[in-house]
Amino acid sequence: xxxxxxxxxxxxxxxxxxxxxxxxxxxxxxxxxxxxxxxxxxxxxxxxxxxxxxxxxxxxxxxxxxxxxxxxxxxxxxxxxxxxxxxxxxxxxxxxxxxxxxxxxxxxxxxx
Amino acid sequence: xxxxxxxxxxxxxxxxxxxxxxxxxxxxxxxxxxxxxxxxxxxxxxxxxxxxxxxxxxxxxxxxxxxxxxxxxxxxxxxxxxxxxxxxxxxxxxxxxxxxxxxxxxxxxxxxxx
Numbered sequence: 001x002x003x004x005x006x007x008x009x010x011x012x013x014x015x016x017x018x019x020x021x022x023x024x025x026x027x028x029x030x031x032x033x034x035x036x037x038x039x040x041x042x043x044x045x046x047x048x049x050x051x052x053x054x055x056x057x058x059x060x061x062x063x064x065x066x067x068x069x070x071x072x073x074x075x076x077x078x079x080x081x082x083x084x085x086x087x088x089x090x091x092x093x094x095x096x097x098x099x100x101x102x103x104x105x106x107x108x109x110x111x112x
Numbered sequence: 113x114x115x116x117x118x119x120x121x122x123x124x125x126x127x128x129x130x131x132x133x134x135x136x137x138x139x140x141x142x143x144x145x146x147x148x149x150x151x152x153x154x155x156x157x158x159x160x161x162x163x164x165x166x167x168x169x170x171x172x173x174x175x176x177x178x179x180x181x182x183x184x185x186x187x188x189x190x191x192x193x194x195x196x197x198x199x200x201x202x203x204x205x206x207x208x209x210x211x212x213x214x215x216x217x218x219x220x221x222x223x224x225x226x
Contacts, residue, residue, distance in 0.1 A: 045215075048214050
């Protein structure tokens with residue numbers, strides 16, 4: 001079955017760029033998603049990318065997709081303390097709009 | 113519409129009791145999903161509905177768990193005879209039934225079973 005993997009922790013200084021990486025297994029996935037979760041809260045959709053794209057930029061967020069290596073990354077420019085949270089990447093199973101398969105999440109810590 | 117809402121936000125119960133959670137999706141969304149999230153893990157799929165039809169259930173959904181969406185709007189998730197291992201965050205999400213449409217999540221219900 002599908003599997004999504006992420007590194008568990010990332011620590012950066014305020015103002016630096018953060019890059020959160022994700023690998024996935026289902027090469028047929030046409031969409032891949034990034035969510036943000038703050039402590040005790042639900043998941044907030046950050047952005048998503050269609051698989052015919054290599055890159056998508058949305059304000060401070062840049063998503064890069066390498067389909068050959070099944071690698072997805074999320075870059076946050078000018079990282080702020082308010083960006084401290086857990087970030088999840090997710091791919092849909094069967095690509096039919098059903099369940100999402102999530103990674104374990106990357107905890108981003110931003111130090112002032 | 114303000115997004116997906118869930119009630120209650122927190123529930124503490126004793127082992128063996130039954131609990132029921134409610135989810136109200138974004139109004140025009142015809143798909144509704146339930147996930148469970150334990151500490152330090154990503155959400156795990158439990159079940160989903162398209163309108164009132166329950167289309168898929170995870171093997172995680174034991175016979176103590178039941179979910180309904182009787183009129184294709186709100187949904188309830190009931191856990192009977194709760195066990196300590198049921199302690200988790202229960203997340204609801206909704207989406208349009210269009211390929212690639214993202215799922216939008218509610219704030220979750222935190223269940224603690226003593």
